[in-house]
């Protein structure tokens with residue numbers, strides 16, 4: 332049975348302000364008590380779920396987005412930008428919260444500084460999210476969970492959401508994102524339990540090593556293979572490629588495309604959207620990772636978002 336939506340993304344949303352070619356020394360950062368001047372500036376909607384929904388939509392997937400914003404000017408801009416895209420918006424608004432904003436500074440060498448503020452993402456309530464997501468189980472083929480650690484109010488609900496999604500034949504994907512200083516061992520146990528229950532698990536290398544307390548990806552895979560139940564896994568390694576562990580237990584080490592990154596924000600979410608698209612088209616794991624690399628490479632090195640055509644052109648090169 333085909334369902335009307337290829338994926339629903341649940342997670343964070345930001346108004347992203349990108350400062351490109353912004354001069355700063357990676358060791359010093361941006362100096363206090365001075366004015367640092369750059370030229371390039373771009374407004375985008377970002378955040379893990381929003382990036383995934385947008386990149387997926389650009390690749391021709393029918394996507395839906397569950398997230399939270401405030402009833403403020405920033406929220407209006409976010410809504411305006413999303414309105415221009417073909418995404419089903421299931422966005423909570425709340426006068427009590429401030430829409431999250433994130434500023435990304437990239438210097439000419441490609442180093443980045445990121446700052447964020449706002450309260451809306453943190454206020455996305457588990458019960459609310461569950462209610463909306465449940466309503467869509469019959470209409471979606473996949474559920475994407477991004478930025479697990481940032482949305483603390485959802486942490487207790489994810490496992491129930493995932494289990495019930497799978498009962499409805501919804502493919503579940505998890506990218507838990509960075510492990511910050513506020514993440515404690517309880518959170519880590521909770522996410523490990525969630526990982527066992529999803530279909531596809533896509534952390535980056537650092538996150539994978541930290542969560543599974545191992546020194547190498549290979550050692551982590553051995554740990555995963557000893558679990559009674561596990562997802563397929565793809566560990567991304569930035570410019571160094573990605574390594575997958577498929578359901579049979581075989582390993583797929585696939586190099587990234589060589590590109591000059593202009594703005595690395597959203598690389599992971601773009602990779603994930605590309606991977607889902609390829610997986611839904613029944614590509615092999617090798618092909619799906621290669622496709623995902625191409626999507627991410629275009630996202631970080633070009634000014635226009637990845638499209639089916641631009642991804643195919645890179646794959647054919």
Ligand SMILES: Nc1ncnc2c1ncn2[C@@H]1O[C@H](COP(=O)(O)OP(=O)(O)OP(=O)(O)O)[C@@H](O)[C@H]1O
Pocket residue numbers: 534535536567568569570572573587588589590592595596597598599600602623624625627628631
């Ligand atoms: N410098 C690069 N050159 C080519 N491809 C890259 C580069 N950086 C990232 N990518 C692509 O993006 C994918 C994800 O990158 P990475 O492993 O850095 O994820 P991440 O740290 O989770 O990213 P994010 O911070 O966006 O969540 C890689 O597998 C690769 O396809």
Ligand SMILES: [Mg+2]
Pocket residue numbers: 506508509535599600
């Ligand atoms: Mg990531």
